[in-house]
Amino acid sequence: MSKATGRVRNRIRDLRLERGVSQQELADEVGASRQTINAVEQEKYSPSLELAFRIARFFKRDFEDVFRFTKDQ
Amino acid sequence: MSAHEKRVWCELALWGFVLFFIWMRLTDGVTVLGQSFGLSIIDQDPVKLLWTWGSVGAIAAIAQLIIRSLLFLRNPSEVESDERDVFIERRSDQVGYWAGLAGSNVLILHVLLTELFRFREDMPLDFVSPAGILLGLSTILIVQEIARGVSILFLYRRS
Numbered sequence: 001m002s003k004a005t006g007r008v009r010n011r012i013r014d015l016r017l018e019r020g021v022s023q024q025e026l027a028d029e030v031g032a033s034r035q036t037i038n039a040v041e042q043e044k045y046s047p048s049l050e051l052a053f054r055i056a057r058f059f060k061r062d063f064e065d066v067f068r069f070t071k072d073q
Numbered sequence: 074m075s076a077h078e079k080r081v082w083c084e085l086a087l088w089g090f091v092l093f094f095i096w097m098r099l100t101d102g103v104t105v106l107g108q109s110f111g112l113s114i115i116d117q118d119p120v121k122l123l124w125t126w127g128s129v130g131a132i133a134a135i136a137q138l139i140i141r142s143l144l145f146l147r148n149p150s151e152v153e154s155d156e157r158d159v160f161i162e163r164r165s166d167q168v169g170y171w172a173g174l175a176g177s178n179v180l181i182l183h184v185l186l187t188e189l190f191r192f193r194e195d196m197p198l199d200f201v202s203p204a205g206i207l208l209g210l211s212t213i214l215i216v217q218e219i220a221r222g223v224s225i226l227f228l229y230r231r232s
Contacts (some may be wrong), residue, residue: 033075039232
């Protein structure tokens with residue numbers, strides 16, 4: 001079985017700016033720290049499924065509108 | 074810098090001080106501020122060794138409690154851990170485990186090689202004596218904590 005390698009990309013920063021929400025406000029709403037939201041936005045940290053769903057729900061978007069998995073070339 | 078990183082920086086300073094203190098107490102050589110510091114272990118009275126071990130442990134525990142309490146009092150909400158903090162702690166625990174494993178093996182190897190190639194009585198860093206065992210094991214435990222702390226700081230920057 002071939003191993004699919006890639007990374008989780010997200011549109012959190014765009015969606016957040018679109019709604020005029022600060023990182024701290026988003027962090028408070030989804031139960032994470034501001035540093036964690038910043039790390040997720042910068043794609044340095046891949047959130048757990050639970051946190052990812054909470055973020056998508058906060059923006060009232062489908063999961064795949066916010067997160068997507070891109071395969072390495 | 075998050076409260077977690079501040080705590081780790083303070084704890085790294087604490088462990089660095091504790092390591093320095095133990096080496097000054099248990100070895101002889103260069104004299105710094107009236108305390109000896111070098112690579113020859115001084116054999117000491119067991120009561121004095123027990124006192125050193127107990128006092129260092131108590132000081133480290135109290136200092137950690139003070140550091141955590143002060144950070145909590147400054148901003149209670151910042152001290153709470155979220156999933157990334159837990160992830161970083163777990164990864165760093167693994168790094169600490171490997172550092173401890175490596176340190177233990179280096180100590181075992183050092184003791185065995187010292188016995189194998191013993192050519193004079195006053196070998197430097199002879200870890201077979203009670204003072205040597207205390208110094209060797211304490212050093213491994215502290216290095217393990219330092220490796221864990223450095224890993225936490227690194228992972229907060231990287232992930």
